[in-house]
Amino acid sequence: DQQVKQNSPSLSVQEGRISILNCDYTNSMFDYFLWYKKYPAEGPTFLISISSIKDKNEDGRFTVFLNKSAKHLSLHIVPSQPGDSAVYFCAASGDKVIFGPGTSLSVIP
Amino acid sequence: DAMVIQNPRYQVTQFGKPVTLSCSQTLNHNVMYWYQQKSSQAPKLLFHYYDKDFNNEADTPDNFQSRRPNTSFCFLDIRSPGLGDAAMYLCATSRESGRINQPQHFGDGTRLSIL
Numbered sequence: 001d002q003q004v005k006q007n008s009p010s011l012s013v014q015e016g017r018i019s020i021l022n023c024d025y026t027n028s029m030f031d032y033f034l035w036y037k038k039y040p041a042e043g044p045t046f047l048i049s050i051s052s053i054k055d056k057n058e059d060g061r062f063t064v065f066l067n068k069s070a071k072h073l074s075l076h077i078v079p080s081q082p083g084d085s086a087v088y089f090c091a092a093s094g095d096k097v098i099f100g101p102g103t104s105l106s107v108i109p
Numbered sequence: 110d111a112m113v114i115q116n117p118r119y120q121v122t123q124f125g126k127p128v129t130l131s132c133s134q135t136l137n138h139n140v141m142y143w144y145q146q147k148s149s150q151a152p153k154l155l156f157h158y159y160d161k162d163f164n165n166e167a168d169t170p171d172n173f174q175s176r177r178p179n180t181s182f183c184f185l186d187i188r189s190p191g192l193g194d195a196a197m198y199l200c201a202t203s204r205e206s207g208r209i210n211q212p213q214h215f216g217d218g219t220r221l222s223i224l
Binding site for chain 2: 100101
């Protein structure tokens, strides 16, 4: 039973355009959400997070939006750069962290 | 730089032969985690230590054990590896656990292959 879902295994975006990565969760007790980025042969690295009391958090080119009623969050990257090509994991936190399966983003120059 | 280091990066073992994966950290974090990740799947938490307190996930097989001799080091022992245990094993740390609102810091993983 997947509590955190990332229904798009992969996404391709042109350089300079917006990348939107989506994440859905089922447990309303989650109160903190994180995005991690993973390059091949490296461990995941923390990218950005959002508390459930907020609906938006922005850090440079990265913005995370949270829609609690829909149990949905999204990561926007704008403008997308080739160096953003990686696997992005959504994670939801309550008494422990649950990861989604990841979305592989390719930014095409 | 403070970091999480996993050794070895690649480990090959024989079916049924015990294997140990290691993780060290220079972050001085209280919590250390072990995850198993299979191809195209979410990292799956096996267990974690809060300081010396061991917390096992309910669905972690008994075949998997862990040791944390001190703050800096944590080991994952697989007593009798089966073919289904071939995976990437990720170690991570965080300052606190409980209701987690802090990011975890990951090592680069050990890829385990079973012959």
